[in-house]
Amino acid sequence: MRFVDEFRDPGLGRALAGEILATVEPGRHYKIMEVCGGHTHSIYKYGVDDLLPANVELVHGPGCPVCVIPMGRVDDGIALAHEPDVIFTCFGDMMRVPGSAGTLLDAKAEGADVRMVYSPLDALRIAKEHPDRPVIFYAIGFETTAPSTALTLKRAKAEGIGNFSCMCNHVTIVPPLRALLESPDLRLDGFIGPGHVATVVGGRPFEFIPAEHGRPVVISGFEPLDLLQSVQMLLRQLADGRCEVENQYARVVPYEGNPAALRVLAEVFELRPHFEWRGLGFISQSALRLADAYRELDAEVRYSVPGVRVADPKACQCGEVLKGVIKPWECKVFGSACTPEHAIGTCMVSPEGACAAYYNYGRFARDREVV
């Protein structure tokens, strides 16, 4: 297929792997974190890590929005889904995320009208089709997804769709990266930056990583050769003694991002003072809520939600996985009590979660073979 095959070319992949091998310093261990769930999925789908030398280790950060949703917010969504006459809409993977007493799919089985949508626009269309019923959209995602929610809220307000509202769980990528970098048990050599978040926010928000923490960043695309080239660019920076934000995905990502998207985000949303991230705890100014001008569309204002903090299951080690402290297979319940069919932790729910990626692509091995 055009535009895809050239980024999956085996010969070019082997050539890049050779360049990487020639760049690494023997005896040095490199730890590189990708912070986008889409990258994690691609790495294991295409076996990108099998082409890397054994001393280049990829660890997986908190870049899957489903994986970082705390159980209390799932419970809040389920409570809204059980409100009288409500049509509750959300993205597909969210329906399988366990709260303290079940999932949204369980709520649907119990009679709640929970519907999967592909976009916020789908939820707004449902609201127009059912003007006599309240329709709630459970918004989730990083800066890639937030513009779509913002545009839909603007549309709902302009068109006066009074039965539409939104429970906002949008999060932002930079605060958790700051929290990770300030974590004393973390040692990283560089970051593979999130390509599609950067389409919106650009490269500048990541400049604090080299400037304040001395780690290079390469914003990357999602095909296997994109990822291999990004690893090579990171290793090249380390070998040259450079430390900066580079843009491997320049064919899609302008360094200034999308100013129109940033404007609409600033109009519709404001930062929450703090927000809980699964496994990472509360992080200041790391999530969005509806700005005052859009408060009438805020489901958390219209309805009373429990808002109770729920501790993660004791057996689940999603927090350590999300911080890159342990590999998924090091979790006590990985592949036994916790599988994609019966997930205990959020990282096993979404295919973009690190645990699901390892499980689905048979990564049960404790060590990689040396290339």
Add this chain to the structure above:
Amino acid sequence: MTARGPDDHCITCGDLAVGMRIVRRDPATRLAWCSQAAPGDGSAAGGEWVDTELVGDVRPGDLVLVHAGAALARLGEGAA
């Protein structure tokens, strides 16, 4: 159950975006019907309505990067 892309990703949850081509656009609403198929590649044309507010004045035939029903960037040929 999940909104899947061609590679079995959850497009929305995975923060993934896909290249789509504008088929027709309503200037009043700025909604455009977009197809996933590249012209002439013979693949079945899946489609969806996309909000083009953030990418300026796009026209039929233009390629855009779409995530969760919103076009986030205009793409050159070969970029997707």
